Amino acid sequence: MEKFEIKEMLEAVAAGITSVEEAMLQLKKAPFEEIGIASLDHHRGLRQGASEIVYGASKTPEQIELICRTLWNAGQKSIMITRMKQEAVEVM
Secondary structure, eight states, rough: OOOOOHHHHHHHTTSSOOOOOHHHHHHHHHHHEEOOSEEEEEHHHHSSSOOOEEEEETTTTTHHHHHHHHHHHTTTTEEEEEEEOOHHHHHH
């Protein structure tokens, strides 16, 4: 599966297309996405009750934008950035 979709995966298991073991492996790996400058946890909101938060102090405006765009495209509609430098605030 190119884009991780739980419903599609469960339907594939029910149809016998995907094994339970393969589905478990996909679930285990799916919440994390490595984008080079950060490792994003797309299921943090499900487990913790609060979605992924971006620590901005050590990141450039471009890096913050990439992280936020990646989170947004993965379905996170509320994104908190902490300790963002003034130069990044001005760019955003």
